[in-house]
Amino acid sequence: MDLRQLPALNALKTFEAAARHESFSRAADELFVTHGAVSHQIRALEEELGTSLFLREGKRVRLSDAGCRYAKDVRSALMALADATREVREGQRARRLVVSSLSSFSARWMTPRIGRFIERHPEVDVELLSTNALTDFTRDDVDVGIRFGAGDYPDLHVERLLDEVAFPVCAPTYHPGALPKTPAELAASPRLLRSDDQMWAIWFKAAGLKGIPEPRRGVLYQDSSNLLQAAMDGQGIAMLRRSIATEELASGRLVRLFDIDAPSPFAYWFVCPPPLLASARVQAFRTWLMEEVERFRAQFIAPPTPSDAR
Known part of the structure; x- marks a missing residue:
């Protein structure tokens, strides 16, 4: 896959936080942004992927089936990236x-x-x-x-x-x-x-x-x-x-x-x-x-x- 076709890292981080909490508000608190900013990032990501990641139920949201699968893979990828980053930093700090x-x-x-x-x-x-x-x-x-x-x-x-x-x-x-x-x-x-x-x-x-x-x-x-x-x-x-x-x-x-x-x-x-x-x-x-x-x-x-x- 052409890496240029990947969604922006910030959008993936926002999605991972929202999926983990199943709450845009709690994700916004964690990321120090507004609820509206999280909602905008998620909608833009859904449009880019061509599928709904969350089901909206009034003021509440929950992951769709596609969102559950994607959240698992995104979390795994972000954790691998975080581990690689930590190893590089610790190597320099040592x-x-x-x-x-x-x-x-x-x-x-x-x-x-x-x-x-x-x-x-x-x-x-x-x-x-x-x-x-x-x-x-x-x-x-x-x-x-x-x-x-x-x-x-x-x-x-x-x-x-x-x-x-x-x-x-x-x-x-x-x-x-x-x-x-x-x-x-x-x-x-x-x-x-x-x-x-x-x-x-x-x-x-x-x-x-x-x-x-x-x-x-x-x-x-x-x-x-x-x-x-x-x-x-x-x-x-x-x-x-x-x-x-x-x-x-x-x-x-x-x-x-x-x-x-x-x-x-x-x-x-x-x-x-x-x-x-x-x-x-x-x-x-x-x-x-x-x-x-x-x-x-x-x-x-x-x-x-x-x-x-x-």
Whole structure:
């Protein structure tokens, strides 16, 4: 048969819904169209086929004998088409890995490293979703989340990735080059503000100074990437997490002030829905990510001294 002689797909979908419900109104509700639109589609299909598919009995309709036979075959054909479409979509989706993480972590930690994953797994199409909103795995099309928090994520597979510390940094040319020499001197210097954070107070306590308040005046930065940029631009001294500042410290665009860490009460976590954990793309990403975390940690583990080796 010449496929050009087939009825329009939309007409067949409308007929299948109307036949299944034996109601034009219920078919209209399902298809989000009007009752009149369904009636028009059915009449046009009947004219094209040259036979009645429904028997009209007042406001009610029921399938004719021809309509019953045709409905069975149309439903079977549409189901086969739906199955074929799903298989194609699932095949493409199986290659796509969507990873959600904080914008700052995605930009400053994940992006410089993700090339190694792509080189190892060219069969996986990676999408880095940078957002500060908490992913809802029941609603969002996301495979894996990298979350920064306390680790309490019900109904998800959760693994601790990376503990975090923070410390003060600034541009090497800040003030201009006359950097604070003591924590007390730092307390009197312009400090940049970060929202939802108390890391300055934690750092000063670690430095032996108590009662130093968080900065109260100036620009309030919601995102650590913007805070980092402000520090590189010489606008002040920023308290930054190690994972965010490492690349800029290594390049010399930032310098660290004092060898004192403020331990963060939060950590980074690998999370995903339990059914997705066994998928090939998630397993490949998890393995690679754990290796990168270990490589990152190794940068901050001091080599053993001779006395340690004995």
